[in-house]
Amino acid sequence: REHRDEFCAHFDENVVLVCRSGQRAGQAEETLRGAGLFNLHILAGGMLGWESAGLPVNRGAERWDLERQVRLVAGSLVLSSVLGSIAVPKLKWLAAGIGGGLTFAALSNTCAMGMLLSKLPYNRGASCDAQSIVAQLVR
Structure with a gap:
């Protein structure tokens, strides 16, 4: 979203948006339109x-x-909190919270845990800047 104007200035031919399943490409299409x-x-x-x-x-x-x-x-947290609730009964509420979060994620089609996990260094792809991408587009 933050670089859409820079990119739009260079898109004078057809553009195909690609992601894993098509959902994020649909969101990008909305933003670019x-x-x-x-x-x-x-x-x-x-x-x-x-x-x-x-x-x-x-x-x-x-x-x-x-x-x-x-x-x-999510599964590890639920399993460990249920097993841990044998010794610490209030841990069962952690499992309930995870279940509630997963239910909300399904209903809203968002996932807070996924967004947090995506910020881990393991999940970050190669970095790039808008200027170098635009430079490649205008070649």
């Missing part, structure tokens, strides 16, 4: 759809998906 860019297309099904069609993919270092990380952390 709001900035006046209308030659946008979304890769249907995202990279998951691309792969399921048997099309080639070049991959970097493999990382666990955020969804899988959320399941691991």
Whole structure:
């Protein structure tokens, strides 16, 4: 969002927005349309759809998906709090809180735990700046 105007100035041909499933590409499309860019297309099904069609993919270092990380952390917290509640009965409320958070995440289609996990150094991709991307677009 913070660099949309810089990018829009250089998009005079069709643009295909790509993400894992198509959801974030849809959000980017909304933002870019709001900035006046209308030659946008979304890769249907995202990279998951691309792969399921048997099309080639070049991959970097493999990382666990955020969804899988959320399941691991949430499941571990629930399991440990339920087991720990044998000795400390109030720990069961941690499990209830995690369950409530997961329910809210499903209903709102947001995930606070996923957003927190995405900030870990392990989940950060290579850094880039808007100027270098725009420079590559105008070549």
